[in-house]
Amino acid sequence: MSIHRRIAPRAIMVQGTTSDAGKSVICAGLCRLLSRRGISVAPFKPQNMALNSAVTVDNGEIGRAQAVQAQASGLEPHSDMNPVLLKPNTDIGAQVIVHGKALRDMDAVTYHDYKPKVMDAIMESYDRLQSQYQAVVIEGAGSPAEINLRENDVANMGFAEKADCPVIIVADIDRGGVFAHLFGTLALLSESEQQRVKGFVINRFRGDIKLLESGLEWLEEKTGKPVLGVLPYLHGLHLEAEDAIEEQQLNDSGTQTLKVVVPVLSRMSNHTDFDALRLNPSVDVTFVRQGTRLPSCDLIVLPGSKSTRSDLEFIRDNQWDQDVFRHLRFGGKVMGICGGYQMLGRFVHDPDGVEGPSGSSQGFDLLDLETTLEPEKQLRRVEGVLKLPGQEQVGITGYEIHAGNTKGQALENSIVSLEEHNDGAISEDGQILGSYLHGIFDHPDACKSILEWAGLEQVIVSDYNSIREEGIDRMADAIEDSMDMSRIMGVMFEVGSEVAEL
Missing domain, CATH: 3.40.50.880 (Class I glutamine amidotransferase (GATase) domain)
Incomplete structure (x- = not known):
């Protein structure tokens, strides 16, 4: 028997109670914030399902959200940042892209059975990023509480358990039902997964925070988990969406259009x-x-x-x-x-x-x-x-x-x-x-x-890259002002306890 000290995870995984809870933009903001602090950081999403993709520096294909997160980190996008991309081509099938290259089309049942092999590819990419960067910011997909998808999960808690990384759960209060979303999501996780959750983040809050305080106290008392931050609704924020078509216009009424x-x-x-x-x-x-x-x-x-x-x-x-x-x-x-x-x-x-x-x-x-x-x-x-x-x-x-x-x-x-x-x-x-x-x-x-x-x-010439940079910086500033970064940094970098290894 040998004794070794478990190193810090040097990672944080952002999971959401729903799709479009704000995982992508929060990960981008965290990447920019860590980069500002002089920490070399890379984004990572184990599995992405999207028809919006980007070409990487190694001539691979990944989700566009990870390309934006790479920009937030000061990096060129790489296929390791999103090792599995699913591009739907029917209601029940998708093209499976692994390490940036198209593997083949699979229906949902076939892909479900293939997931153990996909997990190997995911861990290869994750291990490479861990060896190259001081920190990895990981984005989950959809919700970790989808009961029918729990077996062989590679996108949320299945990956978090395999990689032994801490998790924060994000919910969008602008949708309504935020406390039910957070409480219910945690309740549907296994005991080990619940222990992995280090806290909650409430996203897109409008109004006076005092009106929310009683709810925050209730949530912390019922779950034993801290609320790590309440992020404000950022009007006019633009960061590229993964799937939902954003139709908001920013036109000046006095100009020719x-x-x-x-x-x-x-x-x-x-x-x-x-x-x-x-x-x-x-x-x-x-x-x-x-x-x-x-x-x-x-x-x-x-x-x-x-x-x-x-x-x-x-x-x-x-x-x-x-x-x-x-x-x-x-x-x-x-x-x-x-x-x-x-x-x-x-x-x-x-x-x-x-x-x-x-x-x-x-x-x-x-x-x-x-x-x-x-x-x-x-x-x-x-x-x-x-x-x-x-x-x-x-x-x-x-x-x-x-x-x-x-x-x-x-x-x-x-x-x-x-x-x-x-x-x-x-x-x-x-x-x-x-x-x-x-x-x-x-x-x-x-x-x-x-x-x-x-x-x-x-x-009127507008610099789209500058608009994207402004959005990343606004998100990073909001996180700096509204989230408990000292606790998040502690979760990411604190040295773990001694464990026995046979």
Whole structure:
């Protein structure tokens, strides 16, 4: 028998009573706060289910929330920060991405049985981060109290138990029922899991904290757990969402606005592409959902899709294709991004069944190109030059996530020059534009150029990266002011007790 001292966990896991309780933004704020204090910190999410993803420095694919948290930590995003990403392609199935690379499609039952192998991959990534950084801030997924998902759990308490890390539980008081959420979540955990919970955080509180104090005292008395903080509702805060489409507008009423319409596809991916537009005071973005026709506007943008062919059918079922053709007849502009770009061509072929049943689907036939889906996904971060007709060339950055190989005469009128290849196409009449680049609106100069192409005469240039930085800093400041960081730091870095090891 040998005796050794258990080292400090050097980690904290933020779990939530519900989805969208604020886990992602709190983790980003904690990463920024620890980084400010001179601690090298990395974000980590064992398993993420989202259609919003980012390309990493090692050419992998992770959830966008972890990319933002990496930015908060002063790091480039890496596939170890989100070792398992699930991208739903049906109601019961998803593409399983492990260590940044697509493994294969699995239905829910098959993936549930596969989770023990996934846990090995998760721990490999976590151990690498632990060896490289002084601290790891971990984000859970959904709720740890989902009874039907407890067996083989890798996203919440299953991981916390395996990694032996402390947990705080967050609830959103703006939704209502915050005390029931926190008390009930704790009650549904096992005894060892309950002991792992070091306290609660209440998020998005509005009003006088004195009115909440009796409830906080009750919660602490009933659970024996401290309330580590009550975070205020931060009006106008912008940090990228994982799945929920944020429709808040920040337009100045006195400025000319460009009306942009985005149809919400059934498997819409990377809706964060539109955040830079939504936050630009020159632009009015409307997301149109199933069952509603596309209204009149200046620009229709067809977004990315995880299932391009099925979303083409979805578009036709909603008669949005007719709306697009009418919009063009009236002189409007149309743009496609990634899957939306593929839809603008003559056909989308899927001979290997990459995104569903094998076969071909007719596109909009607005650009002279065809796309063939291939098993090997193309993942790359790029920078280059945007060259729209009649405008000065400007710098552009973005990232590609697609399985499509696109060919055709339209590619001779490419719109982006990259180091290794050209990207996108524009129609001869200048009304229709397509590109594979996600994040195409994030670069201020590129966004200005596209908005001018779309018809906006006076463009207010907003720096989207600065808006994101401001959001991260606001969250970090709120945590500094409203959470018991001394207790959280103690939980993360205190040396544990001696344990026996055979």
